[in-house]
Amino acid sequence: MKTGVVIVGGGPAGLLLGQRLHIEGVENVLLESQSREHVLKRVRAGVLEWGSVEVLRDSDVGSRMDNEGHVHDGADIVWRGEYRLTIDTKKYADRPMMAYGQTNITEDLYAARDAMGGVVVDDVDDVTLHGIDTSEPWVGYTKNGDRHRIDCEFVAGCDGFHGVCRRTIPQSKRQEFVKEYPFGWLGILSETPPLPDLIYANSERGFALCSMRNPMLSRYYIQCDLDTNLDEWPDDRFWEELKLRYPKYIADAIVTGPSIEKSIAPLRSFVSEPMSYGRLFLAGDAAHIVPPTGAKGLNLAISDVFYLSRALVAHLKQGDERYLSSYSDMALRRVWGAARFSWWLTGLLHRFPQQVPFDLRAQEQELSYLASSEVAMKSLCEQYAGLPFEDLT
Ligand code: APR
Ligand code: PHB
Numbered sequence: 001m002k003t004g005v006v007i008v009g010g011g012p013a014g015l016l017l018g019q020r021l022h023i024e025g026v027e028n029v030l031l032e033s034q035s036r037e038h039v040l041k042r043v044r045a046g047v048l049e050w051g052s053v054e055v056l057r058d059s060d061v062g063s064r065m066d067n068e069g070h071v072h073d074g075a076d077i078v079w080r081g082e083y084r085l086t087i088d089t090k091k092y093a094d095r096p097m098m099a100y101g102q103t104n105i106t107e108d109l110y111a112a113r114d115a116m117g118g119v120v121v122d123d124v125d126d127v128t129l130h131g132i133d134t135s136e137p138w139v140g141y142t143k144n145g146d147r148h149r150i151d152c153e154f155v156a157g158c159d160g161f162h163g164v165c166r167r168t169i170p171q172s173k174r175q176e177f178v179k180e181y182p183f184g185w186l187g188i189l190s191e192t193p194p195l196p197d198l199i200y201a202n203s204e205r206g207f208a209l210c211s212m213r214n215p216m217l218s219r220y221y222i223q224c225d226l227d228t229n230l231d232e233w234p235d236d237r238f239w240e241e242l243k244l245r246y247p248k249y250i251a252d253a254i255v256t257g258p259s260i261e262k263s264i265a266p267l268r269s270f271v272s273e274p275m276s277y278g279r280l281f282l283a284g285d286a287a288h289i290v291p292p293t294g295a296k297g298l299n300l301a302i303s304d305v306f307y308l309s310r311a312l313v314a315h316l317k318q319g320d321e322r323y324l325s326s327y328s329d330m331a332l333r334r335v336w337g338a339a340r341f342s343w344w345l346t347g348l349l350h351r352f353p354q355q356v357p358f359d360l361r362a363q364e365q366e367l368s369y370l371a372s373s374e375v376a377m378k379s380l381c382e383q384y385a386g387l388p389f390e391d392l393t
Contacts, residue, residue: 002151003029004316006139008127009159010039010120012102013284013301015109017156019059020309022116026316029150031141032122033159036110039122043189043261044102046213047198047295049386050095052302061108068214069100074384075198077349080364081247085371092374092381099198101213102298129155129168133278154312157282158305161270166286169277181267181291181346182353185209186224188238188259194218195253200293200349201245202367207293207350208245210254218255221292223350228264235259267291269343271335274328275304281327283308288335293346296338299386304331306389322392330390341383 005021007014010032021028032039048056048069056062073090074097090096113120125142138151157165166174183206194212201208206223213219220242235258243251270289275282284301307330311323348366352359370376 001029001148003027004152005029005154005156005312006031006150006152007156007158008129008139008165009157009163009284009286010034010036010122011158011160011284011301012105012109012298013286013305014156014158015106015113016056016059016061016302016305017158017283017309018118018120019061019109019112019116020305021312022113022118023060024309024313024317026313028156029119029121029152030113031124031127031139032120033124033127035123036120040103040106040110042103042106043187043263045292045295045298046099046101046211046219047299048098048100048302049299050097051386051389052299053098055302055306056105056108059112061105061112064104064108065098065100068104069098070212070214071096071098072198073097074381075200077200077202077367077370078247078250079202079367081203083367083371084247085367085377087377087381087384089381089385092378093385095385097385099212099214101217105298127159127164129165129280132168132280135279137279153279153316155280156308156312157280157286158284158301160285161289163286165280166272166282168280173274173277175273177269177271177273179269179343181269181350182226183223183350184226184228184264184266185221185292186228186230186233186238186264187219187221187262188235189213189261190218190220190257190259191216192218192255192257195250199246199250202349202351202363203245204351205241205245208242210242210246210250220254224264226266230262230264233262235262238262265292267293267346269339271332271339273332275331275335276324276328281308281311281324283331287331288339290339290342291346292342293349294338294342294384296342300335300338303334303386303389307331326392333390334387337383337387 283304314320
């Protein structure tokens with residue numbers, strides 16, 4: 001078999017890249033190691049920057065998002081059980097945010113791919129990349145016990161943090177930047193009406209977040225220790241702990257109910273440079289992970305794909321090399337912007353095991369400063385709303 005681009009990984013990055021290439025008439029095949037059912041039932045992020053909303057609309061997958069997504073003006077932070085500030089992105093960065101679940105985006109992208117007759121080979125094993133430093137790369141994979149080969153012009157590595165693509169780049173040619181945090185988030189999904197606002201809490205019991213997916217689906221998180229055992233967190237204990245981290249008037253407004261999903265995610269920052277090698281281009285979690293604070297993971301996957309689809313189309317349709325050769329540098333500038341921001345927001349809102357009273361006072365001071373300084377708030381809003389996409393200068 002031969003195609004233009006082999007996309008490895010059918011998460012949001014791979015599916016969106018396939019969709020954008022299809023619209024531009026670039027042939028592609030998508031390989032996914034899991035079943036479609038598995039991919040569609042993963043519960044992940046849910047807050048879109050406006051730039052991401054526009055990319056999804058431009059990719060012809062915006063209609064359900066525009067009908068069902070919840071447009072809001074940012075988020076709030078509460079601390080010391082009494083103070084509250086609003087990250088008003090509409091006011092200070094001139095663009096709102098959109099609450100719309102990654103699970104829905106993935107559904108929309110699969111539906112669009114089916115409608116276009118796009119090829120998705122799921123349940124594949126042993127994906128291997130060959131000749132990526134030549135002009136004739138190919139990808140091998142096993143399906144139902146049979147081995148297959150696809151020749152292509154480019155390989156897009158959209159196979160997430162645990163994928164094979166990044167590791168195909170020789171170790172001597174890449175550099176990895178890693179930061180692990182000494183805690184995780186215990187998250188639940190419940191079919192209850194969310195609070196009208198997304199509210200982060202910095203409390204003496206640890207970080208908490210009230211978020212939303214739709215009018216009858218709420219997402220809540222609490223900071224937890226890394227060795228937390230889910231079995232020790234029945235719903236009642238979760239709700240009680242969540243409410244203890246908010247001022248009473250907010251806790252009283254939280255509508256509780258049975259959880260339909262409960263999981264723990266450790267927090268990590270990770271960036272691998274460069275994001276390309278020969279004919280291989282990485283996008284999304286395959287190249288970087290951010291801690292969830294600030295909800296940048298999905299938005300970065302979308303901006304990588306915006307840059308990469310533009311670059312591949314410019315090369316394949318117009319013979320213009322410039323975007324492809326600047327892809328890694330351009331994508332990494334935005335990645336580091338979000339990596340730094342997520343690291344900073346994580347530091348601002350969590351309790352760290354080694355924190356001394358001085359650190360706590362400094363954290364409170366930073367929150368007070370944000371609440372009282374328009375300059376500081378503008379900077380926060382600009383980053384929370386998402387940095388602009390670049391073009392060649
Ligand atoms: N071969 C084929 N597919 C693979 C392989 C492999 N060797 N390894 C992993 N995959 C698949 C995974 O099963 C998954 O469906 O690649 C996909 C990667 O998807 P994600 O992990 O969702 O990563 P990405 O598409 O970059 O999405 C960005 O943003 O909200 C954050 O982390 C969250 O998933 C989110 C991400
Ligand atoms: C979420 O709804 O999952 C979410 C929202 C905001 C964040 C992180 C996660 O900062």
